[in-house]
Every structure is written in structure tokens, then in C-alpha cells.
Amino acid sequence: MNQIAAILIDGIIYSSWLFVIAVGLTLIYGVMKILNVAHGSLYALGAYAATAFGGYWIAQGHPPLGSYGMLVVAAVAVGLTAGPLIERGLLRLVYGKEEVVLVLVTYAVFLILEDLTKLAFGVDPLSIPQPYGLLGSIEVGDLIYPTYSLVVVLLSVVVGIGLAMTLNRTRHGKILQAVIHDREMAAATGINVSRVYLVTFTIGTALAALGGALTAPTISVQPGIAAEVIVLAFAVVVIGGLGSLGGAALGAVIVGMVRAWAVHKWPEVELFSVYAVMAAVLVMRPKGLFAVPEARKI
């Protein structure tokens, strides 16, 4: 009984984290049809920025509670700089090429950002442990969880609901849906598609960076985290169906629960299980669980 509860809680925590790191990827794919390999690097940039901003804040002797704000500031800063830079400086030049070519372009961006991060922050592991320890822990029965995990869960719910509301309830969301549905038609009705792309990519970048900034207090931030995270994010969005918000949530829950189960019951297959699920879903539903059927255009 206790173990089931532990699996469930671990699963929820891990799922929330997965959702935050993957949702930007699915958003960008949905609107721009770009499977962004560089998403992992933007996550890493967010984590590095969090150590820099948070570290500076604490070194200045400000109240440590403010370091949470600094995590968000770091994510927004990365989003507002790297997002437009990549979209305007590079992606704009290659729109209209095949999807696979776009994957390769973002893979090149991934390689470039890997080294730029190393040049900017060095190769030694960095950390920003304060926000993690500050909140103490909560007891659930005889299980103890850090309160920080609860923050991540809440934040992922807020991000998810916020995105869903924006998409379905606001003018900007409707415009975005129009672009997703038919880019040319949307442009013909006077929507500035180029700006929609810019804003989408910036938001997606900020979400990736937010994932990194949230994770930074719990890990040691070092080269290599980008490559690990991007394949996990791929697994999540591919399971749910590329471009689907609900799909990303479902994918995150599935991967999160499977991994939590594996960690408790069968630790040898922990890493394996995630990709086994991904392969199984792709085999049974090649376009993911929530994929929208596509009308064939001539």
C-alpha cells in the first residue's frame, strides 16, 4: 500500500517536471512544424542562467526567498534573448524546407549552444541549492518529500492551465489556432504569421528555460544535461502526439508513472522503460495518442 502511494507521488512529481520541460517543444512543433532539438540546450541555458541570477541574488545578501523570483527571471531572460535571436537570425531563413531538414538545422543549433554554454559558464558543475532546501519538507504518512517538489507540481499545473486557457479563450489563442490550422489562409485573412512565429518561439524558449531554471536547484548543472533532457522531452511529446497540448500532459503522466513504477519495482529497466513505452506507442499509434488527423492537401 505504502509503496503504491510512493509510486504515485513520485510519478506525479516526475510527470510535472516532464510536462514543464516538454510543453514548449510541443507548442513550437504545433505552430511552426519544427521539432526543435535545441530545446534541450535552451533548458540547459535556463538552468545555467538560474545558477547565475540566483547565485548573484544570494551573494548580494538579499532575502533568500527572492531566489524563486530569480529562477523565473532567469527563464524569461533566456526566452527573450535566445528566442528572438534564433527565430529571427536563423529559422526565418529556412522556413518551408522539409521537416527533417528543420530537425537537422535545430540539431546544428543544439551543437552551437552546447559550446556557447561551455564558453560562457565553464565546464565545472555549478549549483544553486538554496531554493531547494529553503522550504523544508512535508510528510505524507511516513514518506518525506521536499516542499520544493510541490512547487514544481503546482507550477506545471499553472503552466498547463494557463496555456490551455490562452489557446482556447483569448483572441491571441484563436489567432494561434488559425495559424496552426492553415498558415496560408491565416495570412490571407490578415494575421501577421511572421510575428506569431516569433512570439511562439519566444514563449517556447522561455518554457524550456523555465524547465531548466526549476530543475537547477535539484541537480548539479553541468555540460551534458541538454542531451539527456531532449530525448526525454522527445519521448513525452511523441507519445502524446506532436503539437498537442493535452498530448504533452498525457505523455508526461505516462512517462512519469512508468518511470516511478520502474524505479520502485524494477530499477534495472528504469531508463529502458521510458523509451520502450515511446517505441510501443509509436508502433501502435504512429503519430502519438492525441494526434489530430490531418486533412490531405493537394
Next chain:
Amino acid sequence: MPRDRTTRILLGALLVLLGAGPFLPKWAMFMLNVSLSWGTVVLGMMLLMRTGLVSFGQGLYYCLGAYAAGVSYAKLGIGDIAVMLLASTAVTVAVSAVLGLLLAKYRDIFFAMLSLAFSMILFGLLVKTSELGSTDGFGLSVASVAGVPLAEGWDRYAVFASAVVVAFGAALGMQRYLDSHTGRLAGAIRDNELRVEYMGASVRRVIHLNYVISAVLAGLGGGLVGITIGHVDPEMAFWTTSGEFVFIAILSGTGNVLAPFLGATIFETVRSFAYEYSPNTWQLVLGITMLLVIVFLPGGLWSVFTRRRTP
């Protein structure tokens, strides 16, 4: 007659490399050895790309091939290069024949993602398999070639010569295959699958066959690299390894069977020097090169040679 020239260049390269091998300094032999093995892997990727498919999971077969060779040595006590490479071939044929049934239905990014998932499954398995050394992998060595025991000091050359022969055989075989009826369908499938089906050819069967061929080449390349370095580890199946193959394939282009070897040699040379002098900007250079090639040289480096001749 460009076709004749390719065969002649290949034969010339075979003789020169085999003849010059014993006089090469150790580092040059090692670098050429790795380049030839990687070229063999990329030759397989080139076939897939001609079919219009980009695999982000070629590391699966690269790693399987290397582990098959490694297990032959470390667990079964067989140190014969030919037998080890046969083991690599057998394992990759078996696995790719099964997975190919599934993958032949996939295109574009879904092909890339599913192949990536399979390679990450292998990575996840190997990392947790303590019998095969977990994350550290294990070491291997060689003792004979096709039954002939190796004299003292000749093992390096034997490995090198095997790589030369395998690469030569792969390139020549690929050249023949691309000129055959089935081989020519690759480009047709990339252009328009429907038309190929209307002509009466089975798209799935061709893709399946090409997939198995590319897997075997990746397996042989992996086996050779394992033997050359004397060590195998799960990192060979990680997606970044597959990414490097994709990079070389893009850099080389799909124009000619010689292109992957040229690309792999340039890649390995630049990498060796970059590791030495500037380890933290190496990927930066890679990324920028890749962008430049994609935007300005969509046909890869090889198209520089052929550009003037094709109107």
C-alpha cells in the same frame, strides 16, 4: 564515364592503403582506421537518405555491432577479426530484419523518432547490464585474422587492413547496388512513393531492404571501431553518436559512394586536432559548418566536385 572512375579510384585507394599501411605512423593509422569505419557507417546512412529517410538511431546498430565483436572476444574467447565481424553482421541483420518490418511504414520525423527510441532502448539496457560492464563497457582485443594467427606487432596493421578491405567491399558493393534495379528505386521513392507503387514495385520491401543494408554497414563499422579502440561502451548507442553520423552524412552528401569516406576522414581529422587544441569550441565549429552546408551546399561536399559538370 564517372562510374568507371569511381571503381578505379576505389581500387587505387585499396592498394595504396594496404601497401602504405605498414609504414604509416601509429596515429595516422588509427585515424584512418576510425575514418574508414565511420565512413562505412555513413555509407549506410547515405543509402537511407537517398531513400528519403534520416535515421537518428543508427547508433543502435553501430553499438550492436561493436558489442557483438566485443562479446565474441570477452565472453566466447574468439579473437579472430573475421569471426568477430561476422558476429557483428549476424546480430545486425537479425535485429534490423525484425525492426525493419515496423520502420518501413514510417517516414520523416516519425522514422527519425522511432529509430531514436530503439537506439535509446539499447542504451538503457546496456547501462544497467552489469555483465557487460554497465556504463563503462569492456575491453577487447584480437589474436588472428580468418584463422591466421597474428605475428608480434602486426595486430594494428591487421585491424587496419581489415577496415580497408571492409570499407572497400562496402563501397564497391554499394556502387553496384545503387546501379541495380532495386537500388535505383531509392531515389524514386524519395521523389514520389505513389508512382513507384503504380509502377508495380513494393516501396515497403525496398525500404526494408535498404534499412537492413544500412544496419549491417553500421554494425560492421561499429565492430571495426570496437576492435580498433579495443573498447566498447553504451555511449555508442546514445543519440549523440547517431547525431554525429547524421552530421557526417549531411557534410558528405549522397552524390557518390566515396563521399562518406571523404566526409568521415575530414570529420575525424578535424575532431582529433580540435580535441587537442580547442575542446570547448569543437561542437560550435560543427554546428556552424552544418548550417552552412544545409543552406549553401544542400548536396554536401561532394556536390562541389560535380557541380560544374551537371548543367
